[in-house]
Amino acid sequence: MNEEVSFILDTTKESMDGGISHLEKALVKIRAGKASPVMLSTVMVEYYGSPTPLSQVSNINTPDARTISVQPWEKSLLQEIETAIMNSNLGFNPMNNGEMIIINVPPLTEERRIQLVKQAKSEAEDAKVSIRNARQDANKELKKLEISEDLLSNAEVDVQELTDTFIKKVDSILSVKEAEIMKV
Incomplete structure (x- = not known):
């Protein structure tokens, strides 16, 4: 694979990792009834x-x-x-x-738990948006390169696979946090 293409893919992966780590930090601050x-x-x-x-x-x-x-x-x-x-x-x-x-630390009411789940979902959606933005930036950078059509389409498929992987990671992190919040 072209060196420039692999550099763009690495940069994109790094950017998406940043979105995941930001999500994890944000979710830690949302209390789930347990003292921390x-x-x-x-x-x-x-x-x-x-x-x-x-x-x-x-x-x-x-x-x-x-x-x-x-x-x-x-x-x-x-x-x-x-x-x-x-x-x-x-x-x-x-x-x-x-x-x-x-x-x-007072126990959470059902109403408060629902609010916290909404807040967690909002943070997860922000992470997904940052991942999609990284994908968009990567695709723009790939189109600027002077490479063959086949190489370009393969690279775009790789970027999409990366995006799908990170979106699934966000969903799994969210479902774990949701279960933690709703557990009485």
Whole structure:
């Protein structure tokens, strides 16, 4: 196969991989009823005058499926962390026991589960769009090359097969997340 064609295919695969990894990161942030330290990944704490991610000023653990514990490295930060968690609009009500902050993750209602599934589907659709855009870009690049008709059509078939593979991967990731969200 032509070197330029294989370079375009590799670049396309890389781009599609980027769409998959973005989807996985987005789906991790959608909570599925189980407590996870990632749920607090967006919380910023005022630390010596500058906003700092919570994970950089404390130890975040999940002792069980419904609890998140946040143990700051400096006890003076307890109040700041508690305020930051309440102000982050995550719907958590942190409890401060003087040593650490304990967050009880409430179980999801059926209505909320359905909303989260819709959100997951939306993220999956965005990933599919990025994969299709990568396919479109690859086909444009292939048409710019001065290669034979046969080589061009074979390369376009390869790009389509790549696209189909990645779309199936998105669907399987989504179905796993959907099952995780809907599991009571």
